[in-house]
Amino acid sequence: MAFLITILDFLFGCHHANLSRVFTLGGETYKVCCDCGAKYAYSLDTMSIERRLPLTPVLTRFRIA
Numbered sequence: 001m002a003f004l005i006t007i008l009d010f011l012f013g014c015h016h017a018n019l020s021r022v023f024t025l026g027g028e029t030y031k032v033c034c035d036c037g038a039k040y041a042y043s044l045d046t047m048s049i050e051r052r053l054p055l056t057p058v059l060t061r062f063r064i065a
């Protein structure tokens with residue numbers, strides 16, 4: 001199943017180049033796609049994106065009151 005998800009993610013996942021600056025929140029360092037909201041784990045050691053993080057319900061984590 002993970003293989004299928006990887007293929008679908010490759011075909012339909014984020015391929016945007018419009019990424020935010022680097023954020024560190026809750027011990028996680030990441031960039032966010034400004035077009036679709038996909039999160040990318042970012043390594044401060046190599047100063048590069050490591051991998052795309054699994055989709056999370058962003059709206060439930062960053063509630064705007």
Ligand SMILES: [Zn+2]
Pocket residue numbers: 014015016033034035036037038
């Ligand atoms: Zn995107």
